[in-house]
Amino acid sequence: MDVLPYLVAVWIFLIGCYGLATSRNLIHAVGCLAVCQSATYVLLLAVGYRDDATAPVFSDLEPGARPVVDPVVQALALTDVVVGATVTALLLALVIQVAKRHGTVDPDELSELRG
Amino acid sequence: MNDLLPLLVAVPLLGAALLVAAGRRLPRVVADSVACAVSAGTAGLAIVLSLNSSPPMVEWVGGWTPVEGRSVGIVLIGDGAGLGMAALASLLTLAALAYSWRYFEEPPRRHAGSFPALVLLLQAGMCGFAIAGDLFNAFVWFELMSVVAYALTGTRVEEAKAVQGALTFGVVTSLGAYAMLMGIALLYARTGELAMDGIGRGLDAHGLPDALVLAAFVLVLTGLLIKSAAVPFHFWLPDAHAVAPTPVCMLLSGVMVELGVYGVWRVYGTVFAGPGGIPAADLERVLVVLGAVTALIGAVMCWYQRHIKRLLAYSTVAHTGLFLIGIGVLTPQADDGVALYVLGHAGVKAALFACTGILLDRYGTVDEHALHGRARELRGVAVMYVVGALALAGLPPFGTGFGKAVTEKAAGGSLTLLYVVASVVTAAAVLRVAARVFFGLGPTPADDPEYETTGAGERPETRHRLSRIPDTMTAVPAVLLAGSLAVGVAPGFGEVVAHAVNEAGSGGAVVPAPHWTPAGVLLDLASTVLALGLAALAVTRPDLLAAPSHARPLRRLQSGHVGDYVAWVLVGATLLGALALPGLLA
Numbered sequence: 001m002d003v004l005p006y007l008v009a010v011w012i013f014l015i016g017c018y019g020l021a022t023s024r025n026l027i028h029a030v031g032c033l034a035v036c037q038s039a040t041y042v043l044l045l046a047v048g049y050r051d052d053a054t055a056p057v058f059s060d061l062e063p064g065a066r067p068v069v070d071p072v073v074q075a076l077a078l079t080d081v082v083v084g085a086t087v088t089a090l091l092l093a094l095v096i097q098v099a100k101r102h103g104t105v106d107p108d109e110l111s112e113l114r115g
Numbered sequence: 116m117n118d119l120l121p122l123l124v125a126v127p128l129l130g131a132a133l134l135v136a137a138g139r140r141l142p143r144v145v146a147d148s149v150a151c152a153v154s155a156g157t158a159g160l161a162i163v164l165s166l167n168s169s170p171p172m173v174e175w176v177g178g179w180t181p182v183e184g185r186s187v188g189i190v191l192i193g194d195g196a197g198l199g200m201a202a203l204a205s206l207l208t209l210a211a212l213a214y215s216w217r218y219f220e221e222p223p224r225r226h227a228g229s230f231p232a233l234v235l236l237l238q239a240g241m242c243g244f245a246i247a248g249d250l251f252n253a254f255v256w257f258e259l260m261s262v263v264a265y266a267l268t269g270t271r272v273e274e275a276k277a278v279q280g281a282l283t284f285g286v287v288t289s290l291g292a293y294a295m296l297m298g299i300a301l302l303y304a305r306t307g308e309l310a311m312d313g314i315g316r317g318l319d320a321h322g323l324p325d326a327l328v329l330a331a332f333v334l335v336l337t338g339l340l341i342k343s344a345a346v347p348f349h350f351w352l353p354d355a356h357a358v359a360p361t362p363v364c365m366l367l368s369g370v371m372v373e374l375g376v377y378g379v380w381r382v383y384g385t386v387f388a389g390p391g392g393i394p395a396a397d398l399e400r401v402l403v404v405l406g407a408v409t410a411l412i413g414a415v416m417c418w419y420q421r422h423i424k425r426l427l428a429y430s431t432v433a434h435t436g437l438f439l440i441g442i443g444v445l446t447p448q449a450d451d452g453v454a455l456y457v458l459g460h461a462g463v464k465a466a467l468f469a470c471t472g473i474l475l476d477r478y479g480t481v482d483e484h485a486l487h488g489r490a491r492e493l494r495g496v497a498v499m500y501v502v503g504a505l506a507l508a509g510l511p512p513f514g515t516g517f518g519k520a521v522t523e524k525a526a527g528g529s530l531t532l533l534y535v536v537a538s539v540v541t542a543a544a545v546l547r548v549a550a551r552v553f554f555g556l557g558p559t560p561a562d563d564p565e566y567e568t569t570g571a572g573e574r575p576e577t578r579h580r581l582s583r584i585p586d587t588m589t590a591v592p593a594v595l596l597a598g599s600l601a602v603g604v605a606p607g608f609g610e611v612v613a614h615a616v617n618e619a620g621s622g623g624a625v626v627p628a629p630h631w632t633p634a635g636v637l638l639d640l641a642s643t644v645l646a647l648g649l650a651a652l653a654v655t656r657p658d659l660l661a662a663p664s665h666a667r668p669l670r671r672l673q674s675g676h677v678g679d680y681v682a683w684v685l686v687g688a689t690l691l692g693a694l695a696l697p698g699l700l701a
Contacts (some may be wrong), residue, residue: 007430009297011295013293013294017290017681017684017685020286020290020677020678020681021678021679021681021682021685022678023677026282027675029286029677029678029687030286031285031291034288035291036290036293037293039297040293040296040297041301043297043300044300045302047301047304049305049598051529054166068553072165072187072303072309073300073303076251076300076303078297079251083255083258083262083292085291086258086262087258087262087285089330090262090265090285091265091285091286091289094265094269094278094281094282094285095282097269097272097278099273099281100355101274101275101278101327102275107676107677107678110279110675110676110677111278111674111675111676112275112279112675113276113279113280113283113353113354113357113358113675114670114671114673114674114675115354
């Protein structure tokens, strides 16, 4: 079994978390969250991959003629993309409001809620 | 009957779509009425279904039934526990909508339907999560309710704090959701199944647990524990509750956080409980340790708040810890107790938030110090506040006291003490607020500019400060408190809940139905008296209980910085792994 794709997914997730934890700009932070999410895409596609297999589209393929990759994870990845687009759009809209109301997008300067 | 299950999600979704489409043209009253009718209809359906949920219903959506034991379709499970949570979520949604009837005097301009539509979407997400029998589907509902909750938290976009709290909430919870999705992908890789019981069977067939199962367990639990605000995943919750509109707080604290606990219970029971999953001793260690830390930190932080909404939010954190301990001891009796406790807590906590919303709209502040003695004329609200606080301490015969007594008995030992301490401290904090705000007792607190969020300078959520409290805003907390009381006194209710929970969770284990015991009543009364005593001490001798300097570092952890919170999530996930590891090595 080739573990490289799985290690890549873990690495992408952790690097996204590192970016989130150290970010000095909220737009950058939302981008880091999207990086974390791309780790889930890589992991899902790695799970469904099969050697020498083709796309699971049966319009020009005899069923059983040759192996296909797992279509379920592709459906999951597509759903995940939709979810991610919603979350990113909403968070970016909130960042715009933060910029308008606070005049900054640096999380270090947002200290109204504490204690 | 099975066919009706998807309606629990479809009806609120359609209602929301209708309100979004027609909301511009509808007058305010019509939009609110439609929303209330839809949520009430869903609540009625959920109650009818949960009364008929024995044996549990299984519905393969769209007729995609399994072939030769392998499934690709989406399965909904309608058992007593899931439908009960759906009913609770729907009833609280109805309460929140009724409360907001006169609450936002001016909805977003020309969008009368947008707030009720979002609340209905939240209801759809919560109902879907409660009845999801498929792990990926549960993730999708989890995300739906989270995204709507961020939007609702930031409803007042013109407020600086509101958008900040909503952003923190969004980043932390979404990160948890992605962690959960990675865990689901690992489980799919091992078993080729997405239905929860299918994954459970696949894990057992594979043999003893290994690193992959541990990783999946940690990742899935991280997502669910962020939702249920267990320490150290809880930092988003006080910030979000401090800024969200009051009807939204009622839903977040009353049922959404508890759905995270429910998710942990459901996922452990169906996915990880078998021989191929996580050994019971490990799960017990994980949940009891995290629950104990959560209960203690929540109670301490609750005590030191002066922003009333944050105080109630930390009280929710403390109670979440108690729920986690309850499901962590893994006995059917404790599960019954937690179910009753959650039902009772939902009514009480939502009622307390509703009363706090009245304060905010009448006086324009939720700062305990600034409100000292100002709310003397609100006699009815004062009574409800005190009753709610005493119910939080476990005053018999409230549902909170009933659930607490049953869980304490099942948990036993030193955990009983923890239950008493956490409920006493959180209730005493609320009683202290009531004594100062409604009765003006004790010296006026000194206004020292400390490291904290005060709650002063909050804008009322209505257009003008209320001169007269609308009847809907006082009726809703009264009904909620009555509901919480009914959980404790309705004859046979405990039996019904226990039957539903045990059939869903412990494979129909036959245990004696929960009932009031003399020991439980005595412990509950003792908690109530202790809470009254502690509150009296805090009001009359504030110096004695002032924040000691060693409590400061704990409060500084709540820094309001999203990066810090993300770092704590990683620490928490590592801690989860470390706590669950020993059983796998053995």
